[in-house]
Amino acid sequence: MKSISTEDYIKAIYKLEGKGEKATTSALAGQLEVADASITDMIKKLSERGLLHYEPYQGVELTAKGRKVALATLRRHRLWEMFLVQFLGFSWDMVHDEAERLEHVTSDELEHQLDKALGFPSVDPHGDPIPSKEGVVNDTASSSLAECEAGSVVKISRVSDDNSEILIHASQIGLALNSKLTIKEKKTFDGSMVVKVGSKQHFISKEVAQAIFVEYV
Amino acid sequence: MKSISTEDYIKAIYKLEGKGEKATTSALAGQLEVADASITDMIKKLSERGLLHYEPYQGVELTAKGRKVALATLRRHRLWEMFLVQFLGFSWDMVHDEAERLEHVTSDELEHQLDKALGFPSVDPHGDPIPSKEGVVNDTASSSLAECEAGSVVKISRVSDDNSEILIHASQIGLALNSKLTIKEKKTFDGSMVVKVGSKQHFISKEVAQAIFVEYV
DNA sequence: ACATAGATTTAGGTCAGCCTAAAACATTCC
DNA sequence: GGAATGTTTTAGGCTGACCTAAATCTATGT
Numbered sequence: 456m457k458s459i460s461t462e463d464y465i466k467a468i469y470k471l472e473g474k475g476e477k478a479t480t481s482a483l484a485g486q487l488e489v490a491d492a493s494i495t496d497m498i499k500k501l502s503e504r505g506l507l508h509y510e511p512y513q514g515v516e517l518t519a520k521g522r523k524v525a526l527a528t529l530r531r532h533r534l535w536e537m538f539l540v541q542f543l544g545f546s547w548d549m550v551h552d553e554a555e556r557l558e559h560v561t562s563d564e565l566e567h568q569l570d571k572a573l574g575f576p577s578v579d580p581h582g583d584p585i586p587s588k589e590g591v592v593n594d595t596a597s598s599s600l601a602e603c604e605a606g607s608v609v610k611i612s613r614v615s616d617d618n619s620e621i622l623i624h625a626s627q628i629g630l631a632l633n634s635k636l637t638i639k640e641k642k643t644f645d646g647s648m649v650v651k652v653g654s655k656q657h658f659i660s661k662e663v664a665q666a667i668f669v670e671y672v
Numbered sequence: 673m674k675s676i677s678t679e680d681y682i683k684a685i686y687k688l689e690g691k692g693e694k695a696t697t698s699a700l701a702g703q704l705e706v707a708d709a710s711i712t713d714m715i716k717k718l719s720e721r722g723l724l725h726y727e728p729y730q731g732v733e734l735t736a737k738g739r740k741v742a743l744a745t746l747r748r749h750r751l752w753e754m755f756l757v758q759f760l761g762f763s764w765d766m767v768h769d770e771a772e773r774l775e776h777v778t779s780d781e782l783e784h785q786l787d788k789a790l791g792f793p794s795v796d797p798h799g800d801p802i803p804s805k806e807g808v809v810n811d812t813a814s815s816s817l818a819e820c821e822a823g824s825v826v827k828i829s830r831v832s833d834d835n836s837e838i839l840i841h842a843s844q845i846g847l848a849l850n851s852k853l854t855i856k857e858k859k860t861f862d863g864s865m866v867v868k869v870g871s872k873q874h875f876i877s878k879e880v881a882q883a884i885f886v887e888y889v
Numbered sequence: 890a891c892a893t894a895g896a897t898t899t900a901g902g903t904c905a906g907c908c909t910a911a912a913a914c915a916t917t918c919c
Numbered sequence: 920g921g922a923a924t925g926t927t928t929t930a931g932g933c934t935g936a937c938c939t940a941a942a943t944c945t946a947t948g949t
Binding site: 697 | 895896899900
């Protein structure tokens with residue numbers, strides 16, 4: 456019934472919906488790295504199981520039941536990430552792939568004990584909110600650093616974990632969750648910026664800035 | 673290449689060999705709870721992959737390569753059991769099933785960090801030795817409590833984790849790893865015994881005694 | 890030594906999750 | 920509004936891990 460594939464598909468759809476994008480066959484195929492035809496196949500099965508709404512050629516949308524699966528999976532994923540960092544000394548760029556596997560073999564009991572041992576954390580090491588057992592997500596309204604103007608003073612509240620190389624780079628230049636930084640310059644022609652972190656200044660490309668989410672202080 | 677099934681089959685064979693029993697089709701089918709024909713199927717594939725020697729109708733034996741897989745899997749299993757008990761407060765009767773799933777999704781890096789965080793333990797919560805990374809097992813020569821005579825004073829060095837109800841029962845009557853106990857009586861007709869643990873006496877059936885392994889003190 | 894019971898293997902099938910190639914549909918552009 | 924382009928689905932196949940039923944082998948008892 457519950458399979459690794461199912462959880463991965465549901466999660467991918469949830470993420471696309473979260474970004475405001477339509478969960479189309481090709482978008483999912485890209486995300487999950489399988490052929491388009493395989494997506495159509497699987498989507499039909501998930502639709503039969505009531506996890507999503509499917510209208511041929513129209514993309515899919517999660518049902519309430521599907522969203523519940525997504526949130527439960529995300530919760531386990533983020534608890535594992537937290538555990539790997541806090542208990543086993545992993546760095547934030549190493550945890551995603553491990554958690555990706557662990558999330559699928561986590562009983563309710565294990566999930567609960569992890570949560571407890573970690574002190575019921577509300578965000579994971581990248582600042583992503585950990586959904587509650589009941590499926591409530593505490594989304595903080597943060598904006599991308601790429602959208603901030605020169606002169607702003609901001610605090611990092613979240614870093615996208617899609618690309619581990621960006622995470623490595625970020626920590627190398629001293630960026631961590633809750634770091635404060637000041638935008639010294641912003642180039643209009645390529646979106647790059649120069650920011651001050653602590654006492655040092657660093658160049659940040661648009662790509663990196665887009666992966667960093669901040670709150671104004 | 674590496675699959676959950678593969679690891680489970682190899683482990684089951686390793687365990688039978690360890691008990692001095694021949695790894696026959698039906699023994700494996702019983703252990704793994706699949707049909708006899710499925711065992712034959714799988715055995716052929718594992719044989720082609722060089723993990724075991726297979727002669728039709730003669731049962732199987734692990735090759736060196738197969739033994740390596742068994743030990744690596746067992747190592748991960750026991751590290752996880754240790755972790756669940758020490759870090760998350762699980763009791764020793766709850767950890768087997770969880771570890772059974774976690775062992776299959778554990779990278780070398782994760783295995784190493786677990787080992788380190790646990791202080792490089794040599795046995796798991798049931799007293800089973802944890803194989804080293806190189807595949808060396810430190811088997812302690814212990815004998816079953818069922819074989820001990822009345823009057824003996826012994827120390828528990830290992831308890832079989834095959835049956836979680838026995839584990840629950842054992843801890844309820846105060847038996848834990850390294851507990852000392854004295855055999856007060858032993859009935860010849862059913863193998864049951866009365867033992868003294870701390871200041872209390874308890875009745876122990878043959879079945880329970882067979883699951884407990886001890887060293888003389 | 891031979892029938893027979895029990896264990897094992899073969900034959901043929903299912904299901905999940907993938908694939909490629911071809912067909913059907915949707916969109917966009919003149 | 921119809922051809923070209925891109926997206927999605929259908930059709931047909933494959934593989935791993937299982938299954939049942941039937942055939943075959945081994946071992947046992949007299």
